Amino acid sequence: MTGHELIFTLLGVVAVGSAVLVVTTRQLVHAALWLVVSFGALAGGYLVLTAEFVAWVQVLIYVGAVVVLLLFGIMLTRAPIGRSADLDSGNRWVALGVALATAGVLVSVLVVGFRDAYLPLREGGGSADALGSAVFRTWVLPFEVLSVLLLAALVGAIVLSRSDVGGPEQAPPKRAAQAKGAPEKGAPEKGAPEKDAHEEKELTTKRGEG
Amino acid sequence: MHAAYPAVVAALLFSVGVYGVLARRNAILVLMSVELMLNAVNLNLVAFDMWWRDRLHGGQVLTLFTIVIAAAEVGLGLAIVLLVYRNRRTIDVDRLRTLAEDGASRTRPPDGDDAAAAVRGGEGSAT
Numbered sequence A: 001m002t003g004h005e006l007i008f009t010l011l012g013v014v015a016v017g018s019a020v021l022v023v024t025t026r027q028l029v030h031a032a033l034w035l036v037v038s039f040g041a042l043a044g045g046y047l048v049l050t051a052e053f054v055a056w057v058q059v060l061i062y063v064g065a066v067v068v069l070l071l072f073g074i075m076l077t078r079a080p081i082g083r084s085a086d087l088d089s090g091n092r093w094v095a096l097g098v099a100l101a102t103a104g105v106l107v108s109v110l111v112v113g114f115r116d117a118y119l120p121l122r123e124g125g126g127s128a129d130a131l132g133s134a135v136f137r138t139w140v141l142p143f144e145v146l147s148v149l150l151l152a153a154l155v156g157a158i159v160l161s162r163s164d165v166g167g168p169e170q171a172p173p174k175r176a177a178q179a180k181g182a183p184e185k186g187a188p189e190k191g192a193p194e195k196d197a198h199e200e201k202e203l204t205t206k207r208g209e210g
Numbered sequence B: 001m002h003a004a005y006p007a008v009v010a011a012l013l014f015s016v017g018v019y020g021v022l023a024r025r026n027a028i029l030v031l032m033s034v035e036l037m038l039n040a041v042n043l044n045l046v047a048f049d050m051w052w053r054d055r056l057h058g059g060q061v062l063t064l065f066t067i068v069i070a071a072a073e074v075g076l077g078l079a080i081v082l083l084v085y086r087n088r089r090t091i092d093v094d095r096l097r098t099l100a101e102d103g104a105s106r107t108r109p110p111d112g113d114d115a116a117a118a119v120r121g122g123e124g125s126a127t
Helices: A003-024 A028-048 A052-076 A092-113 A128-137 A140-161 A171-179 A192-209 B004-023 B027-052 B058-088 B113-126
Strands: none
Touching: A003 A028, A003 B004, A003 B027, A028 A052, A028 B004, A028 B027, A052 A128, A052 B027, A052 B058, A092 B004, A128 A140, A128 B058, A140 B058, B004 B027, B027 B058
């Protein structure tokens, strides 16, 4: 076992161990924080594999952005802080069996299949220089397609999270009511009971006109 | 470095993600487990890019693309989860059984969309 393999094994143990804690912990916020540890250890593994640029992108995007997004999701769904007993569903033993079977099949196949394969690790193979020229010379068309995909995801997330972009059957009366000078409810966040009250007000105004 | 080390770590991470997707009830924890599975795939891509010594760096560039797609996926997924939470007041994936064929009304909470829809329908018939 060389030094590379030793360091990679330690980082892999940290990554897999914290991943197990992510899927078994009883506290939601702790799951997100263990996810940070797992992603950090994986970034260290990328560094050992001489993929420096991918390691820094991993730290920036995953640890910096994705985990913060997940924490915002936990916060916005008003999850309980502290222990909650109902995070695991009833089929966890079936899930454990499926996961163990997956692990057994994958590990045995990979160990047998790559028994005499060695990774030639040379420095410079994953630097920002090499990857940048590869992205902007060879892979420039997928890069542009990916930028369009990101734009579409951005627009989709905005449309999904705004509640005043409705279907055609409820948009026209709302606009008419606002044109009539009906009192506006607190603008974008509008729950179901508030909407009912709003519609009732519209109905009463219509009845008054009739 | 022997190629089995990153492959085994990636396989174990993927299995942990499979367990999380199947066993967790909270939709955000399911999203976290999906992220774990995506990371296992990324580790495989980087390792086999190093093994092949690709001059075009296909594996690492594909890893970058996967990271971008995962970021878009988690953004859209969280938007959907927040929308579900706003409509149903729960993100428990075991209780979201509206698409189930039998017993859908049995497990749904009584103050869900049905009550609001009934109220709305009654008002519409009143006019």
